[in-house]
Amino acid sequence: PSVPPPTSATSILKRQKQLGRKSVRFDQVTVYYFARRQGFTSVPSQGGSSLGMAPRHSCVRRYTLCEFAQEQEVNHREILREHLKEEKLHAKKMKLTKNGTVESEEAEGLTLEDVSDDDIDVENVEVDDYFFLQPLPTKRRRALLRASGVHRIDAEEKQELRAIRLSREECGCHCRLYCDPEACACSQAGIKCQ
Secondary structure, eight states: OOSOOOOTTOOHHHHHHHHOOOOOOOOEEEEEEEEEEEOSSOOOTTOSOOEEEEEEEEEEEEEEHHHHHHHHHHHHHHHHHHHHHHHHHHHHHHHHTTTTTSOOHHHHHOOGGGSOGGGOOOTTSOHHHHOOOOOOOHHHHHHHHHHTTOOOOOHHHHHHHHHHHHHHHOOSOOOBSBOOTTTOHHHHTTSOOO
């Protein structure tokens, strides 16, 4: 409001100098936390229900940049620790079942609690080199939903997602050498023959 309106003689560059130099500074990170819900908005590659979040956040936390970096480091180390424990558990099961060729009741009874924290060395690992989002298996997503208080998982979503995954496997039409607009699925959909 205090800046005079531009006249035809005032160029954009001059106006910028008049406004003064402003820079953007980041000194805080605001994190919004949402309760977990069944998704209905994504298509997991491994099937089952998708993960989503509640429409409104349940908590807000503000961090300095340094605090946020430390918080992320702690969270990433914990995720890496769980991932390494799962790998160790899988390796133990494979050893007991001779790479899945022999049934073993002992292997079936093993859980993550059977993997000692002493077997996992996360402290000497550069977390940023290993941390990246991994797709969650169907059972894990279901367990997360149940742990978050979702009592009834909509089974229809599973069928809808399966149909979407199947439809994505086939793209284009079945035209060979030339396009017959009356039989071409692309042409009938109003797009160029694929």
